[in-house]
Amino acid sequence: MRTSNLLLCLVFFTSAIFAQQKAAQKTSGNPIFPGWYADPEGAIFGREYWVYPTYSAKYKEQVFMDAFSSKDLINWTKHPNILQNKDVKWADKAMWAPSITKKDNKYYLFFGANDIQNNDELGGIGVAVSNKPEGPFIDHIGKPLIDKFHNGAQPIDQYIFNDKDGQYYLYYGGWKHCNVVKLSDDFKSVVPFPDGSTYKEITPENYVEGPFMFMRNGKYYFMWSEGGWTGPNYFVAYAIADSPIGPFKRIDRILKQDTAIATGAGHNSVIQNPKTKEYYILYHRRPLGETNGNHRVTCIEKMEFDENGYIKPVQITFEGVGASKL
Template sequence: MSLVKKGVCTLLLCAISSVVAQTKIVTSNPILTDWYADPEMAIFENTYWLFPTFSGVTKKQDFIDIFSSNDLKQWTKYDKVVDPSNVKWAKDAVWAPSAIQKDSTYYIFFSANDIQTPESHWWDPKVHDSTEVGGIGVVRAKHPEGPYVDHIGKPLIGTVVNGAQPIDQSIFRDHDGTHYIMYGGWGHCNIGMLNDDFTALKPFADGSLLKEITPENYVEGPVMFYKDGHYYLMWSEGSWGRDSYRVAYGRAKSPLGPFDRIATILASNPEIATGAGHNSVLNVPGTDEWYILYHRRPIPNEHRNHRVVCIDRMYFNEDGTILPIIMTHTGVPPIPLENE
């Protein structure tokens, strides 16, 4: 069943959902015409759903828009499904959404407020404002487009652990139903297990809530997927505001690693775009077709925040290693999902 809006919603539906579907957008690469970044894609109810960061000035980046499509070409926009109206503590930047469905509920995990206090100084009154609130939050809804409500009323992870700023979270569901959360800025990556209702972290066997899995050259933006017996971890290196931004990866036999760095697979191309990074991965159900979602800086670039969301094909060698991504302006052809 598709949940994509086919026209202007009725007044009754709008009143119930508090969501307005905007005019459809038809694109190639980039797949969104406005400035967005940090894309994550999920398939819910036989529909593609795209969850990006609005790439604006930080103080004006306090909301999350989402998009839906039946074919990766025509997109419908849903405005501000997360903002200070439904997450009262998120008063500053909101970014890097990661979405997942569990049972009959949809969840969006997000970063907010860009907290800056290092772990070693958390209780030092000279550097720490005890009122500082931020980190990784989560909202929930009964439909992918919302309306969403704050799930726990506070950050799920709101302090610096193992040197990792609590940002850039990604959720991974393993074969046994375990839900892992990977996250981390400031050059450190942590992994934890979510409890059954996503209200807290669940301890590992040794009692710890988080384990550091930082690979070589890691900066931020982790994402995990599973293919042919291996867990792949991808991450961004370099500086998000510079041409050095790029994507590398490693793989392991366990979601806890170790993830030895294998190669850079996505980097600047002065003939196409620069600063390509903070990606997610799409596997079309029932196929061995894989795609990478990422943002990049168009040429010419208008501003540090001038980032756009793109999609390109991702190929694997016979040994499971990933070939370098070829950035394109054409993107991918329409890929309709098979009816359930």
């Protein structure tokens, strides 16, 4: 009991120190909030920024998801247990890489669970729903949305994208393969493309995992992670296309580790302040000296473009970004 109380006091003390440091600083700092968190999905709802990450721990301990909100990118509020495996009867472990969207005044959280290795295992990509961005979220379908390997893609690392015509697409895939599917209006099934295909492979060169999509000036920017997530050779690369289904020809790598700051930088998302038009890239990295693969933290940097619309290489920092209100 004494050991348990001591640990609780230590956690409280560490969080208090982190909060004091935040109050005194003029930039977000990196990491932007304490704790082991990876695969951050950024979103903007109303006048608040939101981040939905993976709780970075052993697979059997990944049975819940937390979220974080901020009005200025500097001060963050934690919303614990927004989704738990007890509310998803088929999810047992490895709840990963949440992706969120708002539709018809409801919030839909897409997530991976169970890290299935073949088509005989139960798991894959699920959908949860809530009336609030902080949850609580409950299972939307009662079973996985995608529970099989198609085109060699492990059903993980999902990203929900709303195209300019209102059609929702889901990009996903591990094991060096990436698929895109069209979603039904109720997010309970996938629907065929005009050519009759359902699971369309769009894997670009060197793709490994972590797909992400955004639009800028009428172009589709597709991003992904390369290398291995537990090691130093983890990067973010991108392509630009005229269509949400590509083709996606790899342009370059724009985010990587800096051995003077952190290692294993990857699995990103992007948000844009609609007032200032500034772009920010959220990603995870491993602090220097950490050898545990799960010891990853969530960070943020400004992301800029050159005169031709190409993404400039992002320098990872300890400072992060300045205050930005919506």
